[in-house]
Amino acid sequence: MRFSTISCTTDWINLKIAIVMGCTISPNLFVMAMEVILKAAEGSVRLTNLGGGCYVPPLKAFMDDITIICSNNDDTIRMLERLNILMIWCRMIVKPKKSCSLSVRKV
Numbered sequence: 001m002r003f004s005t006i007s008c009t010t011d012w013i014n015l016k017i018a019i020v021m022g023c024t025i026s027p028n029l030f031v032m033a034m035e036v037i038l039k040a041a042e043g044s045v046r047l048t049n050l051g052g053g054c055y056v057p058p059l060k061a062f063m064d065d066i067t068i069i070c071s072n073n074d075d076t077i078r079m080l081e082r083l084n085i086l087m088i089w090c091r092m093i094v095k096p097k098k099s100c101s102l103s104v105r106k107v
Contacts, residue, residue, distance in 0.1 A: 001025075027063075034061060037086050044082040045075040076103075 003010045015029075038059050047055040048069045058079055060067040066083070070076040087094055 031063065033090070034064065037083075037090060037092075038066070040086055041079065041082045045070060045079050048075075 001015055002012050038061055042057055042059055045058050048058050048071050049055055056069060058068060058070050058075065060069065068076060068079050068083075070079060084094075
């Protein structure tokens with residue numbers, strides 16, 4: 001990557017893994033990349049029915065925090081498998097120890 005203005009152009013900068021603190025572009029690049037991953041994963045399951053005619057996309061995200069909302073166990077498994085494939089393809093690492101899970105089932 002490099003930056004250009006009317007009066008000067010910087011040397012090429014090698015981008016590394018991680019979000020650089022204080023960098024105004026790095027978080028935006030990360031969010032754009034995550035948005036592409038989420039859009040690619042959303043197509044693997046249908047919209048989630050919350051009842052009363054309310055349907056929501058199966059993925060909600062803020063930066064690298066992703067919430068999966070699915071109506072049934074099969075859709076949840078399919079979504080996790082699709083996200084795993086996409087993360088491997090993007091060479092991103094998911095840290096299961098830092099993840100948490102909550103399953104709410106209607107009884």
